[in-house]
Amino acid sequence: xxxxxxxxxxxxxxxxxxxxxxxxxxxxxxxxxxxxxxxxxxxxxxxxxxxxxxxxxxxxxxxxxxxxxxxxxxxxxxxxxxxxxxxxxxxxxxxxxxxxxxxxxxxxxxxxxxxxxxxxxxxxxxxxxxxxxxxxxxxxxxxxxxxxxxxxxxxxxxxxxxxxxxxxxxxxxxxxxxxxxxxxxxxxxxxxxxxxxxxxxxxxxxxxxxxxxxxxxxxxxxxxxxxxxxxxxxxxxxxxxxxxxxxxxxxxxxxxxxxxxxxxxxxxxxxxxxxxxxxxxxxxxxxxxxxxxxxxxxxxxxxxxxxxxxxxxxxxxxxxxxxxxxxxxxxxxxxxxxxxxxxxxxxxxxxxxxxxxxxxxxxxx
Numbered sequence: 403x404x405x406x407x408x409x410x411x412x413x414x415x416x417x418x419x420x421x422x423x424x425x426x427x428x429x430x431x432x433x434x435x436x437x438x439x440x441x442x443x444x445x446x447x448x449x450x451x452x453x454x455x456x457x458x459x460x461x462x463x464x465x466x467x468x469x470x471x472x473x474x475x476x477x478x479x480x481x482x483x484x485x486x487x488x489x490x491x492x493x494x495x496x497x498x499x500x501x502x503x504x505x506x507x508x509x510x511x512x513x514x515x516x517x518x519x520x521x522x523x524x525x526x527x528x529x530x531x532x533x534x535x536x537x538x539x540x541x542x543x544x545x546x547x548x549x550x551x552x553x554x555x556x557x558x559x560x561x562x563x564x565x566x567x568x569x570x571x572x573x574x575x576x577x578x579x580x581x582x583x584x585x586x587x588x589x590x591x592x593x594x595x596x597x598x599x600x601x602x603x604x605x606x607x608x609x610x611x612x613x614x615x616x617x618x619x620x621x622x623x624x625x626x627x628x629x630x631x632x633x634x635x636x637x638x639x640x641x642x643x644x645x646x647x648x649x650x651x652x653x654x655x656x657x658x659x660x661x662x663x664x665x666x667x668x669x670x671x672x673x674x675x676x677x678x679x680x681x682x683x684x685x686x687x688x689x690x691x692x693x694x695x696x697x698x699x700x701x702x703x704x705x706x707x708x709x710x711x712x713x714x715x716x717x718x719x720x721x722x723x724x725x726x727x728x729x730x731x732x733x734x735x736x737x738x739x740x741x742x743x744x745x746x747x748x749x750x751x752x753x754x755x756x757x758x759x760x761x762x763x764x765x766x767x
Contacts, residue, residue, distance in 0.1 A: 485604060486591055492604040493543065503687065504532060507632050510680050515639050518646075524635055531628035538621040539606065547611030548597030550580055558583040558597045565742050568716055585743070587712055598757075600710040610711075616755045619701055626694040633687040636680065640673060708743045708750040717741070 469477075484491060507528065515525055550558055562584035564571045569584040577588055578595050587599035589609050598612035610618045643649075649669065664672065674681040704714060744750055 488591060488607055490607055493607050496539075496605050500532075503629075503632070503683070504528070506679065506683050507636070510677075510683060511632075511636055511639055515635065518639070518642055520635070520639070524631070528628050528631045528635070531624050531631060535621060535624035535628060538617045538624065541617040542603075542606040542610070542614050542621050543608055545608075545614035545617060547599075547609040547615075548613045550578070550583065550586060550595040550597055552580065555580050555583075558586065562598070563742060565740070567740075568713065585710065585713070598710060599712050600704075601712060612757045615705075616757070619705060619754065622694065622698050622701055626691065626698045629687045629694055630691040633684060633691050636684045636687065640677075640680065640684065644669065644673075705754045706747055706750055707741065708745070708753060709741060713741070 483489060512525060548558075559581060562569075564584045569582070569586075573582045574580065575582050575588050575595050577593070580595055582588075582595065583597060585598045586595050588595045589599065589602050591602045592609050594609075596609045596611040598615070600610040600615055600618075602609050603618065606618070606621075608614065649664075649672070651663075670681070704711060709717070
């Protein structure tokens with residue numbers, strides 16, 4: 403017996419392949435995953451157009467006729483609390499999910515892999531990444547993103563050049579009654595103007611701005627790496643399990659009564675029936691790795707090109723030609739937004755990871 407009550411890796415100890423019906427859940431799961439990914443891509447595309455707002459408003463009107471008014475108020479109140487007020491709900495949810503994944507990894511994978519003499523470096527790497535991740539997660543939560551006040555208003559006004567398209571001069575925030583520095587934005591959730599505003603992240607219950615963008619980027623990197631590491635270790639464990647037990651040499655009886663050598667799809671389905679929690683964990687961390695990896699690539703692209711999420715979202719060329727914040731005569735040529743803040747890869751990355759250096763240089767000038 404292996405540690406944790408796992409039977410020895412012999413094919414005869416498993417349920418007979420001949421009695422296992424071929425299932426289609428894997429196909430359905432892949433179809434569901436494809437729908438989720440396609441839906442996410444479509445939302446990203448539509449978010450830069452007016453189609454998404456039209457769909458949302460249309461859907462809200464349909465539901466208003468179906469759902470009782472009291473339930474509508476309750477749902478709207480809950481959504482307002484979750485996404486439009488500062489609260490710790492998503493922080494708690496984040497920690498619970500992370501704890502569940504690591505508990506499952508420790509309970510189902512760690513002990514078995516030790517019995518199979520996996521390298522300790524690979525087994526303990528997710529825990530090292532977890533410690534680093536929680537450290538930068540905390541910094542992302544508690545660090546001031548760059549709140550603009552009366553005391554630092556003049557300093558922030560000198561840091562970035564106004565492009566007169568997305569960020570015109572001499573504009574005041576109607577809520578804070580402060581002059582708006584270039585690349586700043588008033589966050590309706592935190593009720594403050596933030597220097598080099600990127601976005602408000604509900605998972606850290608904080609804005610991402612000039613002072614904590616570096617922490618958020620490292621947090622996202624380590625979170626992606628920990629999910630990918632767990633996925634790799636779990637997959638290697640299942641592959642070694644199949645090789646040691648010669649499961650890939652087994653046969654099964656199809657619907658016509660013929661013996662068939664198992665293929666990859668059937669093998670995955672069989673492993674799911676035998677080790678459902680492990681295979682579910684692998685599927686979850688794999689999907690999580692792809693989603694986080696895609697978002698990480700997007701965040702790195704923004705950092706490398708010296709853009710913020712707010713600027714990327716608002717920077718659609720057609721949209722900026724009708725930018726409501728730009729005052730001009732009807733006969734004037736439409737102004738197209740151009741990123742004037744990018745000064746090369748290393749300079750852009752330095753601005754993210756050493757933001758104080760940029761402010762010091764501007765102050766000397």
